[in-house]
Amino acid sequence: MILVKHVEKHYGDQTVLRNLNLHIKRSTISAIVGGSGEGKTVLLRIMIGLEQPDSGSVFINDENIVGMRSKDLNRIRRTFGVLFQESALFDYLNVGENVAFPMREHLKLSEKEIKKQVEEKLAQVGLSGEQDKKVSELSGGMRKRVGLARALALQPDIIFFDEPTTGLDPVTAATIYDLIVKTAAERPLTYVLVTHDVQRVLDFTDEIFMIHHGNIISTATPQEIKQNPEHVIHRFMMGQSIDPNSKTPLSDA
Numbered sequence: 001m002i003l004v005k006h007v008e009k010h011y012g013d014q015t016v017l018r019n020l021n022l023h024i025k026r027s028t029i030s031a032i033v034g035g036s037g038e039g040k041t042v043l044l045r046i047m048i049g050l051e052q053p054d055s056g057s058v059f060i061n062d063e064n065i066v067g068m069r070s071k072d073l074n075r076i077r078r079t080f081g082v083l084f085q086e087s088a089l090f091d092y093l094n095v096g097e098n099v100a101f102p103m104r105e106h107l108k109l110s111e112k113e114i115k116k117q118v119e120e121k122l123a124q125v126g127l128s129g130e131q132d133k134k135v136s137e138l139s140g141g142m143r144k145r146v147g148l149a150r151a152l153a154l155q156p157d158i159i160f161f162d163e164p165t166t167g168l169d170p171v172t173a174a175t176i177y178d179l180i181v182k183t184a185a186e187r188p189l190t191y192v193l194v195t196h197d198v199q200r201v202l203d204f205t206d207e208i209f210m211i212h213h214g215n216i217i218s219t220a221t222p223q224e225i226k227q228n229p230e231h232v233i234h235r236f237m238m239g240q241s242i243d244p245n246s247k248t249p250l251s252d253a
Contacts, residue, residue, distance in 0.1 A: 001026040001158065001190045002047060007056030009042055009214075016042050017053065018214040024207075029184055029191040031201040033233065034211035040194045041085075043211065044162055047192075048082055049073050061157070078106050080158035081151030085166050087143040089135045095122070095146050096131025102153045121149040124186070125179060141172040148179065152187070161193040165200075173197075177204070198237035202226065208233060212242060 004022040008015070016039045024030045034040050045051040047058055049065050057064045060076050068076070089098050099118045103109055109117070122128055125145040138146065144164060151159050164180065165173035181204045184191055193201060201208065202222040210218040210233050218232045225233045232242050 001061065002192070003057075003059040004043070004047065005057045005059070007043075007046060007053045007058065009039075009046065009051070009053050016214050017046075020056070020211075020215050022209060022216055024190065024192060026190055027188050028206040029180075029193070029204060031193045031195055031198075031205045031208045032211060033195060033198050033201070033208060033236070035196065035236070038211050039214045040196075040211055041162060044160060044192075044194045048080065048160055049077060078154050079156055080160060081154065081156040082160045083144065083147045083151045083162065083164055085163045087147035089138075089143060089146060089150075091135045093135070094131065095127070095133045095135070095138070098135070098146055099131070099149045099153055102150060106154060117153070118149075121152050122146075124152065124183065125149045139172075140168050141175060144168070144176050145179065148183065152183070156189065158190040158192065161191070161195070163195055164193060165195075165197065173200070177201075180204075198225075198233060202237075210236065217242075 002022070002024040004020060007017050007020045009017040020043065032040055032043065042051065046053050049068070053066060056066065058066050061079065063076060065073055065076055090101065093101065096118045099121050100114050103114050103117060118131060119128070122131060125148050127142065127145050127149065135143070161180070165176050168176065177200050180191065180193075193205070195201060198208070202225060205222060208220055208222065208225065209216050220231065220233055225231050225237075228234060236242050
């Protein structure tokens, strides 16, 4: 479904991603974890075509989007939805109009059909009857829900989540993760979460990738991580050192 090969990204003298390789399987829930400033969000932006790598390839459904023409890239983008860290809602549109926006941009639907689709997507995220609310009236958790409804608007094959619970209190964060699990159960798509919250994603993901110093240093299932307290991802989760110069190797041991 998603194949990243030998990707490098530099900003001036700073190397953010270095020879990074990643393979995300179809119809799975995967998480990319790592500390702040390790390159998680840059990798996400490259996978969704918002930034170009300096070298390497990114295949979505066997098509390399690196260097792709805008027309073709927009066609590929219609196959995935994105829930951005700050939800990225349009303040000048109400809830229903935010969810309808990608439908109006990319689909040839009547207004009656768009209205029906908006109602269905909002019901799916627990916001039935909220389409007329202003964005300014929404709590952080409700903004995330609207963002997810909009991400689902084009019936995507892949949904990307950029730090889906940043800025939320623990109870609301748990609710958002429960919503992701519920959505995945109802719609078995490919889900990719970029997050630092390993503890939470251990409960429902199929595979976890850890990025450190711009590279994927470990790939493991939640079961492998739980069973081995010396696993590098387990150590990261517990706030312990993962420095390669320490006595603990950066491996999937």
